[in-house]
Amino acid sequence: MIKNILWDFDGVILDSMEVRDFGFKEIFKSFKESDVKSLITYHRLNGGLSRYVKIRYFYEVILNKSISNNEVEVYANSFSEIMRKELINPKNLILDSLNFIKSQYKNYNFHIVSGSDQNELMFLCDELGISTYFLTIHGSPTPKNTLVKRLLAEYNYSEQESCLIGDSINDYEAADANSIKFYGYNNDLLKEDHNYINTFKEFNL
Structure with a gap:
């Protein structure tokens, strides 16, 4: 029982999926659209993973670049600001x-x-x-x-x-x-x- x-x-x-899609597109808007699309695909297939994992995946797997913990935190904070504005609608x-x-x-x-x-x-x-x-x-x-x-x-x-x-x-x-x-x-x-x-x-x- x-x-x-x-x-x-x-x-x-x-x-919240579409709003979170928007959040990732927004924080990575300076990158190639095709790379961001690859991240969105990964994000949708792995909804239970944190943004910290997804941000690191974007850099290390999609871009094949290194990223520091501090840089991950900066992106995560920017993402959170967007979420706090967009997701409080009942x-x-x-x-x-x-x-x-x-x-x-x-x-x-x-x-x-x-x-x-x-x-x-x-x-x-x-x-x-x-x-x-x-x-x-x-x-x-x-x-x-x-x-x-x-x-x-x-x-x-x-x-x-x-x-x-x-x-x-x-x-x-x-x-x-x-x-x-x-x-x-x-x-x-x-x-x-x-x-x-x-x-x-x-x-x-």
Whole structure:
């Protein structure tokens, strides 16, 4: 019986993909369009990874250049400024999942474990008025599998009583690495090989 639900944020609670696409295009607007397109493809295939990983991937893999930790931080901060402006609109909330969260948060232990920057994530949740539904809100730069591991240990949660809901293969990998159940959502590519939630109106644990 599931008692503890760990939620991914982007694509599960907030429909943010296009805004985050815009953010990467904006911070890298001085680079070749084809290179930025390659980053957007990588970003969309790896929604659960942090912007820190994606910025480094852009430089080290796509551009084949080195980048310092400080430079990564500068880009990440610029990206966060854009997100704080663009993502506080309540219209971006996914009502299907949000209605489930609002109606069930007293019946389960809800936590957010996201690839989004933690400070930005907490800001957005406060601005959107949803922080109260979650016991904790965790994000990057700590990798998601580490966030899950720490959370299970800190709250002494049983793996059999815990699950992670996410929209990317990275979310599945974080759940699998910690031996908890995974449910895919809002990504048809996850339907074939994973437990999948078509709508929370029909979701039973």
